Structure formats: C-alpha cells, structure tokens
Amino acid sequence: MASKIPFSPLDYDKPSEQELLKRSRSFLELMKKRRTVREFSDEPVPEEVIRHCIETAGTAPSGAHMQPWHFVVVRDPQIKKQIRHAAEKEERINYEMRYSDDMKKDIEKLETNFEKPFLEHAPVLIAVFKESYRIENNIRRKNYYVNESVGIATGLLITALHYAGLVCLPHTPSPMRFLNEILKRPGNESPTVILPVGFPADDTRVPDLNRKPMSQILSEF
Ligand SMILES: Cc1cc2nc3c(=O)[nH]c(=O)nc-3n(C[C@H](O)[C@H](O)[C@H](O)COP(=O)(O)O)c2cc1C
Structure with a gap:
C-alpha cells in the first residue's frame, strides 16, 4: 500500500513579463562571473553563511524525494591537513600513472599538478557525499x-x-574513498566532490577559458 501525505496549495507569485526578463538577465550576469578558484586567502567565512548555502543545496529536487546527499563541513586545520595529505597521495598517482595522455593534454591549460595547497589554505572544505542506497529497518533500500x-x-x-560572494573549487581527487575514513561516513555513502570554499587570495588569476556559445549548447524546435 502506498503511503499518503497531505497536499497544500503551491506558494507561488507570478512575476510580470518585464520582471521575468529583468530577473533572468541579472541572474545570468551574476552567474557569468562565477569562476573556479584555486588560490584562497585564509580569511574565515561566517559559519551561518555556509549553513545557508548547504540548506539551499538541500532544496534540490531528487528522485522520489530521497534526498540522497550528505554534506560535511571541515574547518579543523588538522583534518584539512589529513585530507590534503590523502588527496595528494592519490593525485600524485593520477598525474604520474592513471591519467591518459588525452586527459593530461585536456587539463594542461589549467596548470594544475598533484599539489593541493588549497585543501589547507581555504578556511572551509565542504565534502559532498551521495547515498548510493539507504538502510531502513535493517533492509537495504534503493x-x-x-x-x-x-549533481x-x-x-x-x-x-x-x-x-x-564566496568562491570555491569543485575538486575530485579520485578515488576519494579516503574521505569516508577521515570524515567517518558510513559505507552506503560515497564522496562525489570536495569544495574548498572561501575568499580568493590577493592577485588570484584564473585561466581565460571560453564558454560555448548559445548556438552550440541550445537547439530549439
Ligand atoms: C565534476 C567536476 C570535477 C572537477 N574536478 C577538478 C579537480 O579535481 N581539480 C581542479 O583543479 N578543478 C576541477 N574542476 C574544475 C574545472 O576544471 C572547472 O570547472 C573548469 O575548468 C571550468 O572553469 P570555471 O569553473 O572557472 O568556469 C572540476 C569541475 C567539475 C564540475
């Protein structure tokens, strides 16, 4: 028997067409300025700001509303150091052995290497875990x-x-299973990404990347 829950009226205010245009355009301009940053200042970030952003992430839609995510915020310098050490161990192998020549060529423009100082310099790390399955009454549920x-x-x-007004870096030092151990997460969760978060270091530079034009990313019928 399917379990039922009550329904309520949708909380929705329809904007005028002018307002729709204004909001969508200004949000686009804001998002065009988002860049991945790999150099952070050590200036602390208010805890409440990080919590608001994670609560925002938790508003995401999810398959059957299973909300299969968990976020771990790390500020402790000792734990950041452990994460950096473990990530660099994997990344050294990635750069020296696991990455194909094609991949190395594709990431060359980013001027990255196995060293990940941002994992210690950024004031906050957010590790994102996916709940591949869940346990209910000792039963494994999909x-x-x-x-x-x-995603x-x-x-x-x-x-x-x-x-x-913060910056971050989606970092994937795969395999990332070491995060389960360091952050004490259970076996049904797998790390998907770790985000160093904070303010950019003084004089931070970013690669001049081009984004695909609309003609390439959009088809309309
Ligand atoms: C799933 C995912 C994994 C990524 N992993 C890394 C990473 O391990 N190291 C890194 O330096 N950048 C990583 N990036 C950042 C990308 O290199 C960056 O988003 C891309 O170069 C475009 O730059 P932009 O974010 O400034 O637009 C990752 C991004 C995504 C979405």
Whole structure:
C-alpha cells in the first residue's frame, strides 16, 4: 500500500513579463562571473553563511524525494591537513600513472599538478557525499537517480556560494574513498566532490577559458 501525505496549495507569485526578463538577465550576469578558484586567502567565512548555502543545496529536487546527499563541513586545520595529505597521495598517482595522455593534454591549460595547497589554505572544505542506497529497518533500500540528484544539489550549492560572494573549487581527487575514513561516513555513502570554499587570495588569476556559445549548447524546435 502506498503511503499518503497531505497536499497544500503551491506558494507561488507570478512575476510580470518585464520582471521575468529583468530577473533572468541579472541572474545570468551574476552567474557569468562565477569562476573556479584555486588560490584562497585564509580569511574565515561566517559559519551561518555556509549553513545557508548547504540548506539551499538541500532544496534540490531528487528522485522520489530521497534526498540522497550528505554534506560535511571541515574547518579543523588538522583534518584539512589529513585530507590534503590523502588527496595528494592519490593525485600524485593520477598525474604520474592513471591519467591518459588525452586527459593530461585536456587539463594542461589549467596548470594544475598533484599539489593541493588549497585543501589547507581555504578556511572551509565542504565534502559532498551521495547515498548510493539507504538502510531502513535493517533492509537495504534503493535510492533513485542518485548521481543526477546529487549533481543538482551540488550545482545549487556552488550557485548559492557564488551568490553569497564566496568562491570555491569543485575538486575530485579520485578515488576519494579516503574521505569516508577521515570524515567517518558510513559505507552506503560515497564522496562525489570536495569544495574548498572561501575568499580568493590577493592577485588570484584564473585561466581565460571560453564558454560555448548559445548556438552550440541550445537547439530549439
Ligand atoms: C565534476 C567536476 C570535477 C572537477 N574536478 C577538478 C579537480 O579535481 N581539480 C581542479 O583543479 N578543478 C576541477 N574542476 C574544475 C574545472 O576544471 C572547472 O570547472 C573548469 O575548468 C571550468 O572553469 P570555471 O569553473 O572557472 O568556469 C572540476 C569541475 C567539475 C564540475
């Protein structure tokens, strides 16, 4: 038997066409300025701001509303150091052995290497975990569209951080299982990304990347 819940009227205010245009245009201009940053100042970030952004991520839609995500915020310098050490161990192998020549060529423009000082310099790290399955009454239950759902939540998180005025880096030092151990997360969760978050260091530079034009990313019928 399906479990039922009550329904309520939708809380929605329809904007005028002018307002729609204004809001969509100004949000676009804001989002065009989002950049991945790899150099952080050590200036602290208010805890409440990070909580607001994570609560925003938690508003994401998810398959069957399973909300298959968990966020871990790290500020402790000792834990950041452990994460940096473990990430650099994997990244050294990635750069020396696991990455294909094609991949190395594709990331060359970013001028990255196995060293990840931002994992210690950024005042906050947010590790995003996906709940591949859940346990209910000792029974393993499936979650649905987990990658899609957690990807959307992470997108909202990055957007909320940017909107608040912070910068971040989606970092994937794969394999990332070491994060389960360091951050004491259970076996049904897998790390998907770790986001160093904060303010950019003075004189931070970013690569001059081009974004695909609308003609390439949009088809209309
Ligand atoms: C899923 C994902 C994984 C990424 N992993 C890394 C990473 O491990 N290291 C890194 O330096 N950048 C990483 N990036 C950042 C991308 O390199 C960056 O988003 C891209 O170059 C475009 O730059 P922009 O974010 O400034 O527009 C990742 C981005 C995404 C979405």
